[in-house]
Amino acid sequence: GKPPVNGRELTADDVKYTYERFLAIKGNPNRPVLEQLEKIEALDRHTVGFTLKEPFSWFLDALAATVTWIVPKEAVDHFGDLRKPEACIGTGPWMLERFEPNVRSTFVRNPSYFVPSLPYADAVELAVDPDPSSNLAGWLAGRYDFAPQYGMVVRRQDLDVVKRRKPALQTSEFLWMITGVTAMKLDQEPFRDVRVRRAMALATNWKEILEALGLFDGHGVPSPAVPAALTEWAIPIDQLTPDGRRLYEHNVPQAKRLLTESGYPRGFKTPVETTAGFGPDFMDSVQIALRNWKDAGVEGELKLKEMGAFISSSIFGRFEKMMTTIRGGQLFPDTYLAALHLPGQLLNSAGVNDPKLNELIRLQRRTFDVTRRRAILYDIQRYLAEQMYYLYGPSGKVISAWEPYVKHFMPNLGNDYGGRLMAAWLDK
Numbered sequence: 506g507k508p509p510v511n512g513r514e515l516t517a518d519d520v521k522y523t524y525e526r527f528l529a530i531k532g533n534p535n536r537p538v539l540e541q542l543e544k545i546e547a548l549d550r551h552t553v554g555f556t557l558k559e560p561f562s563w564f565l566d567a568l569a570a571t572v573t574w575i576v577p578k579e580a581v582d583h584f585g586d587l588r589k590p591e592a593c594i595g596t597g598p599w600m601l602e603r604f605e606p607n608v609r610s611t612f613v614r615n616p617s618y619f620v621p622s623l624p625y626a627d628a629v630e631l632a633v634d635p636d637p638s639s640n641l642a643g644w645l646a647g648r649y650d651f652a653p654q655y656g657m658v659v660r661r662q663d664l665d666v667v668k669r670r671k672p673a674l675q676t677s678e679f680l681w682m683i684t685g686v687t688a689m690k691l692d693q694e695p696f697r698d699v700r701v702r703r704a705m706a707l708a709t710n711w712k713e714i715l716e717a718l719g720l721f722d723g724h725g726v727p728s729p730a731v732p733a734a735l736t737e738w739a740i741p742i743d744q745l746t747p748d749g750r751r752l753y754e755h756n757v758p759q760a761k762r763l764l765t766e767s768g769y770p771r772g773f774k775t776p777v778e779t780t781a782g783f784g785p786d787f788m789d790s791v792q793i794a795l796r797n798w799k800d801a802g803v804e805g806e807l808k809l810k811e812m813g814a815f816i817s818s819s820i821f822g823r824f825e826k827m828m829t830t831i832r833g834g835q836l837f838p839d840t841y842l843a844a845l846h847l848p849g850q851l852l853n854s855a856g857v858n859d860p861k862l863n864e865l866i867r868l869q870r871r872t873f874d875v876t877r878r879r880a881i882l883y884d885i886q887r888y889l890a891e892q893m894y895y896l897y898g899p900s901g902k903v904i905s906a907w908e909p910y911v912k913h914f915m916p917n918l919g920n921d922y923g924g925r926l927m928a929a930w931l932d933k
Contacts, residue, residue, distance in 0.1 A: 513577065515575060515577075515596055516547070516550050516551065517547035517548065517549065517550060517551060517552055517553045518547050518578075519575050519576075519577055519578070520545070520547070520553045520575055521545045521546070521547045521553060522576075522578045523573070523574075523575045523576050524539060524542060524545050524573070525545060526576070526581065527539055527573060528540070528542060532821075532851065533851075534820070534821070534844075534851050534852050535570075535572040535573075536851070537839075537840060537843050537844040537847075537850055537852070538567045538570050538572060538573060538835070538840060539567055539568075539573060541557045541558050541559065541561040541564065541567075541870075542555060542556075542557060542558070543556045543557055543558045544556040559870075559871065560870070560871045560873070561870050561871075562869070562870055562871065562872055562873050562878060563837050563839045563870065566836065566837035566839075567837070567839075569836075570835060570836070570837075571834070571919060571920045571921055572835075574595060575595065575596070576594070576595070577594055580592050580594045590604035590610075596615075596618075596619060597615065597618070597923045598614070598615055598618050598620070598623060598624035598923045598926070598927040599612035599613060599614060599615055599624065599626075599628070599629050599923065600612060600613055600614075600615050602628075607633050608632075608633055609630055609631060609632045609633060610630070610631045610633075611628065611629075611630050611631075612628060612629045612630075612631075613627065613628050614626065614627050614628065618927075620927065623927045623928060624923075624926065624927040624928070624929075625913075625927075625928065625929065625930040626926065626929060626930060626931070629926065632648070632649065634653065635784065637654070637660060637663075637719070637785070640653035640654075641653060641660070641663055641667075644667075645666075645667070645670055645671075650907060650908050650910075650911055650931065651905075651906070651907045651908070651911070652667075652904075652905060652906035652907065654720065654903075655683075656681070656903065656905060656916065657905045657906070657907060657916055658681075658720065658903045658904060658905050658906070659676075659904055659905075659906040660719040660720050660722075661719065661720065661721060661722035661724065661903075661904060662719035662722050663719070664904065667906070671908070671909075673909035674906050674907075674908070674909065675906065675907050675908070675909060675911065675914075676904050676905065676906045677904070677905045677915060677916055678902060678903070678904050678905075679734070679902070679903065679905070679916065679918070680725070680726065680733055680734040680736070680900045680901070680902055680903075681720075681725075681734060681833070681900060681901045681902070681903045682732055682734045682735075682833035682834060682836075682900075682918050682919065683831050683832070683833035683834075684728045684732055684733075684831065684832060684833060684897060684898045684899065684900050685714075685787070685790055685791075685794075685829060685830070685831055685832075685897070685898025686829070686830060686831065686832045686845075686895050686896070686897055686898065687705075687777075687794070687827060687828070687829040687830075687895060687896040687897075687898075688822075688824075688827065688828045688829075688830075688854040688855040688895055689702060689705070689826070689827050689855055689894075689895075689896075690824075690825075690826055690827070690855065690856060691855050691856045691857060691894060692856050693826065695767065695768075695769060695773055695775075696826070696827075698767045698768075699891075699892060699893065700763045700764075700766055700767040701763070701764065701767050701769070702892070702893035702894070702896075703752055703760075703763055703893055704759075704760040704761075704763035704764045704767070704801060704803075705760070705798060705801075705803065705893070705896055706752040706753070706893050706896055707751075707752060707754070707755070707756045707757070707759050707760035707763070707801070708755075708757055708760040708797050708798050708800060708801035708803065709755070709794055709797050709798070709896060710755040710793070710797050711727050711753070711755070711898065711899040712755065712899075713755075713793055713797070714790045714793050714794070714898060714899055715899050715901055717789055717790075717793055718786045718789055718790060718901065719786065720786055720901055720903060721901035721902065721903065724901065724902040724903075725899045725900055725901040725902045726742070726899060726900055726902070727742050727753045727897075727899050727900075728897045728898065728899055728900040729742065729745070729886045729889070729890055729897065730841060730842065730845075730885065730886045730889040730890070730895070730897065731838040731841050731842070731882065731886060732832065732833060732841065732900055733899075733900035734833075734900050734918055735836070735837075735838055735918075737879075738837075738838040738879065738882055739838070739886070740882070740883045740886040740887065744883065744887075745886070745887050745890045746887050746890070746891060748891050749887055749890030749891045750890075752890060752891075752893060753890075755797075757800050757801050760801035760802075761801055761802060764801065764802055764803070769802070771802060772801065772802020772803050772804065773802070773803060773804070774803075774804045774805075774806060775803065775804070775805055775806065775826045775827055776805075776806045776808050776824075776825045776826050776827065777791075777795065777805040777806065777807055777808065777826075777827045777828070777829060778808045778809075778810060778815070778819050778824045778825065778827065778828045778829075779791055779807070779808075779809065779810070779815070779819075779828065779829045779830065780809060780810050780811065780812045780814075780815035780816075780819075780830075781809055781812075782811070782812025782815065783812075783830075783831055787831060790898060791807070791829055794829070794898075795807060805827065808825075815830075819854070820852065820854055821851050821852070821854060822851075822853065822854040822855075822856060824854070828854060832845075834919065834920055835919075836918055836919045838882055839866075839869070839870060842866050842869075842882075842885060843866055843870075845857070845895065846859070846862055846863075846866060846889075846894065847863060847866060848863070855894050855895055857894045859892070859894075861888070862885070862888060862889070862892075865881060865884060865885045865888070866885065868881055869881040869882055869885065910931055910932045910933040911929060911930075911931060911932075912929065912930050912931070912932050913928050913929050913930060914926065914928075914929040
């Protein structure tokens, strides 16, 4: 086998160690990705054996997830939690050469990469600039080869200006994985009543959110429990039940009627926790949702948390009444169903405990026939659309863009930037 960047060959023991550590880390929110593992064995130097607790149709997808990359034991022994840049040891196409916090990261070509002749680029530099105006100016000035937003995306509201300056720009349009998601405490009033949750959904205007955000400029679709970007598995909204489909149609009068029926003719006040750490577009969407809910009589009191405090508490269910955050990144639907809905899961922040739903989620995990599994997933999403245990933001349709001299590149979903770039080269 090829050596990782620390010069030692990756072996079956590394795989065994990584996954056992992954499952043993206390408070690991990604644990559901591999929780079906019963036993891992290094059968020989290059062969790993897996024993599962029960059949799990998504197992290969789970192994390919970007949260399950292999780490060497000696790195953990030396660096502990792997937060130091020196702990970045793997088998990817580039090696970390320099890390400047909140400024840039520089990577150089890995000469021992296991794919022959790749990568083509000698180095990759990732610049950090969270300000949309500033990073756009940097791109127009020629400092970047790709559009400056997350995922190599250009804000649609900037596209006309960019195309005038860069008429030969290459672009690709696709649905974004990242959407908003709002959790409500299901064991507390008023959210114990499904009519209240449905009223919140009816009050939310997903079209207004898409139209207001410069990334999307009105382009996108409503998203069910499985992000709409996962087109093979997410149910089209028009295939929901009539009751579920209606909850995606903005209807303030109907929302008020449901609140009245559930005992809140004058609405109610509720705290809403979130963080500004996800950026200005996310905060704009939060403000729109708060206005939408207020139109129906629900007054949300925004409580902002520092990013670190938020992701270490609120997303794990430690909030008062409501919490809104983002989801996305995993490329298979089981994560969005099991992690957010099965009892005992850290990310089941709403406190869902629905026996019918539990059985359906476990059934799709045991179903290997793709057509049958998709049918079960559609049934799950129909059921969840009616129950509204969470409120889901829309999936925006974004435009990825790159310079005309960038060759052999196309964007994709997920967080595997190495896989996305390893075959690209610059023709200039």
